[in-house]
Amino acid sequence: MIKEIIVVEGKDDTTAIKRAVDAETIETGGSAINSDIIKRISLAQERRGVIIFTDPDHAGERIRKIISSRVKGCKHAFITQEDAHKRGDIGVENASPAAIRKALDNVKTEFGGVAAQITWEHLMDAGLIVHADAANRRMKMGKLLGIGYCNGKQFFKRCNAFQITIEEFVAAFSRMELEQKAGSE
Template sequence: MRIKEIIVVEGKDDTARIREAVDADTIETNGSAVDEPVLEQILHAQQKRGVIIFTDPDYPGERIRHIVSQYVPHCKHAFLPKHLARAKQDKGIGIEHASVEDIREALSSVYELTEDWKETITKDDLIAYGLIGGPMARKRREQLGIRLHIGKTNGKQLLRRLNMFQISSEQLDETMRQIIQEERNE
């Protein structure tokens, strides 16, 4: 599988793992202290080939995603759920620990943020599905993030991501029906 866009990752171990999974070029941020020369390199890459941000599913990874997407408009985003990025022996979390198959899956489900997005999903929708303000909210948000490939979020972030990634009300409804049905079957 060849990826046209350049993938932004945190470090050399991520690059090595991604290259095992797909044919792609990467730019490494070298951790969460993303400096301006790296941001300029990412901006140039975006103008030439496009960029996919694919950072670890943890706080530093989300921080890098935010910094890069603020500096470089129109990036695409790939997400890997935390449970698929855990190291087997230690407590490490990162893209470098994911399986080749999981990396391919994440990179085949890329989203592009749009600046002219309209809010089609509301806070009331999240409340109705028990995604905020209920005893199962956190678990349901995690399941929804995994299934829609939008990452782990809190309630406020979830509403923003659903709308920015243009998830339709129908997609949300169908996915939540599946999640709720599986909860009933447990």
């Protein structure tokens, strides 16, 4: 049984989570999160801890931001778009039990007030911002680092909020470069 309570968007996500692991969930009911849901999540965070596990899309990111801005110290599970894709639909409910377990095995904890490890220069040097293929490169790096896909500003924030070290960043970058080189041969 997973100690923390997993925050998901809806009933189908709960069903998918329960197929994969023994856990309890709180459903937000979509992106219009009301104060009662935030109170339940806050109480869960105080008593057992919370893992936010939303869809890898715009609405899921919006929900993740709302919750983590109001409930401090949340953990985050990220699933890739390809693992959450089924017949043109993207969502946790489409993921296999193995993909869900993998995301939960790679949970990241958000820390506030920590000095930045990764700088804008790191992102620029890695071609993650101000680069013709920046979005694709962020998607690959986000997958390798286990922090999901997002725009450049959010990628920077996640790297630092989840205390990604320069060593982890460089290792992921090197792996991405090797995979790209192998793919082009």
